[in-house]
Amino acid sequence: MSVMTREQNERLVRTGPGTPMGRFFRSYWIPAMLSERLPQRDGPPIRIRLLGEDLVAFRDTDGRVGLMDEFCPHRRASLFYGRNEQCGLRCVFHGWKFDAAGKLIDTPTEMNPDFGATVQVTAYPTREAGGIVWTYMGKEAAPPPFPDWLFTHLPETQRFAWHYNAPFNYLQAVEADIDISHPAFLHGTIGKAPIDRSRAAMAADPQPKAFTREEPFGLMTVWGWETDDPARSLVWVDPYVVPCHTIVPAGRTLMRYIWHAWVPRDDESHWLYYIHFDPELVGGPDERRALEETYGHDLIDPENDYRSRASLENLHFVDRELQRTESFSGIRGIAAQDIAVLESMGPIIDRTREHVGSKDYLVIRLRKYLLDLLDRQDAGDPLPGLNGEVARDIDSRMVIVPTSTSFEEVLGRREWTWGDVDKAA
Numbered sequence: 119m120s121v122m123t124r125e126q127n128e129r130l131v132r133t134g135p136g137t138p139m140g141r142f143f144r145s146y147w148i149p150a151m152l153s154e155r156l157p158q159r160d161g162p163p164i165r166i167r168l169l170g171e172d173l174v175a176f177r178d179t180d181g182r183v184g185l186m187d188e189f190c191p192h193r194r195a196s197l198f199y200g201r202n203e204q205c206g207l208r209c210v211f212h213g214w215k216f217d218a219a220g221k222l223i224d225t226p227t228e229m230n231p232d233f234g235a236t237v238q239v240t241a242y243p244t245r246e247a248g249g250i251v252w253t254y255m256g257k258e259a260a261p262p263p264f265p266d267w268l269f270t271h272l273p274e275t276q277r278f279a280w281h282y283n284a285p286f287n288y289l290q291a292v293e294a295d296i297d298i299s300h301p302a303f304l305h306g307t308i309g310k311a312p313i314d315r316s317r318a319a320m321a322a323d324p325q326p327k328a329f330t331r332e333e334p335f336g337l338m339t340v341w342g343w344e345t346d347d348p349a350r351s352l353v354w355v356d357p358y359v360v361p362c363h364t365i366v367p368a369g370r371t372l373m374r375y376i377w378h379a380w381v382p383r384d385d386e387s388h389w390l391y392y393i394h395f396d397p398e399l400v401g402g403p404d405e406r407r408a409l410e411e412t413y414g415h416d417l418i419d420p421e422n423d424y425r426s427r428a429s430l431e432n433l434h435f436v437d438r439e440l441q442r443t444e445s446f447s448g449i450r451g452i453a454a455q456d457i458a459v460l461e462s463m464g465p466i467i468d469r470t471r472e473h474v475g476s477k478d479y480l481v482i483r484l485r486k487y488l489l490d491l492l493d494r495q496d497a498g499d500p501l502p503g504l505n506g507e508v509a510r511d512i513d514s515r516m517v518i519v520p521t522s523t524s525f526e527e528v529l530g531r532r533e534w535t536w537g538d539v540d541k542a543a
């Protein structure tokens with residue numbers, strides 16, 4: 119049994135300015151929001167909280183996205199009320215105007231034309247790719263290389279994106295994503311056939327095996343389940359990529375991959391991203407609808423800052439009849455099931471009170487990995503994943519292999535791809 123100390127827990131969950139984990143997140147390009155939140159040039163600005171900082175975002179006349187301190191550096195009025203006009207956001211209190219880079223470009227109340235140059239404004243660079251506005255919130259003058267994710271190269275018909283404003287600490291969600299023994303229970307069905315072979319194997323084997331290996335991008339995780347054929351195992355190659363991503367080989371019947379990000383909003387909430395993508399399959403409205411149904415993404419309420427309509431207040435719409443007859447949890451939607459249990463823990467779980475065991479192996483490994491990284495950061499050592507070229511090639515697969523195959527061998531044989539899942543019926 120591995121027990122976390124209160125200090126270790128604090129070190130992992132706090133991400134505000136000046137905290138070790140906050141500094142770690144600020145070393146990378148991270149998703150700030152889905153591009154769909156700023157649909158028009160010169161449209162209304164939005165407020166967005168990231169890593170404990172209150173920011174305002176707007177799309178200017180040329181289509182660029184500005185991301186800066188929500189509060190005007192003059193008298194601290196909220197720039198959310200600002201006028202987005204002629205390549206800049208103008209504060210409605212006294213008319214100061216900022217461009218998309220956050221530069222103060224007009225101070226109409228000031229006599230001194232150089233006054234603007236003396237005012238420090240907190241603003242962060244942005245870039246858009248794959249339907250996401252990304253930002254770098256670190257202090258280095260030159261941001262790190264931009265991550266080259268595979269899904270950012272795909273057209274919109276091959277990627278479907280959602281994000282949630284989830285009311286609990288980011289790490290609870292990352293840990294759940296690499297929690298190998300929970301799918302058999304939380305996402306399980308009762309009395310009806312699972313939707314595909316992977317779900318069938320997960321449901322039948324509550325004690326999957328796991329393996330990890332440290333990589334230049336983070337931590338590779340490999341999961342293995344026994345299948346109904348004793349000679350064959352189902353294996354997932356499921357990378358965790360710093361600072362807050364996984365690529366899940368989710369299934370064959372819908373888009374094959376899910377790219378996740380869990381970006382702290384503050385210490386008690388985070389932005390949870392689901393990008394479903396497939397480099398071969400082209401989807402349309404039906405595919406989108408099927409993903410909404412399977413994952414519960416239709417519960418997202420854009421009118422309520424992208425919170426899920428299912429919450430602790432309505433007990434996540436748990437349906438006891440459904441729980442009795444069809445679904446282990448009684449909660450509809452894979453994402454909604456995860457959110458329900460993670461929100462039920464409280465905004466920040468007290469990890470000193472857990473009793474983690476052998477099948478929590480990956481969770482324990484991830485915590486240790488992150489604590490080690492923070493120590494390396496303190497020591498001034500280089501951090502992983504800052505080579506942007508790496509991201510596109512990161513391995514993620516589901517394969518069916520002879521039971522005797524080692525996890526290392528699966529990792530070494532990238533030619534073993536999804537086709538095996540189909541063939542080995």
Ligand code: FES
Nearest residue numbers: 190192193209212
């Ligand atoms: S507070 Fe914004 S211009 Fe005065």
Ligand SMILES: [Fe+2]
Nearest residue numbers: 294300305456
């Ligand atoms: Fe889950």
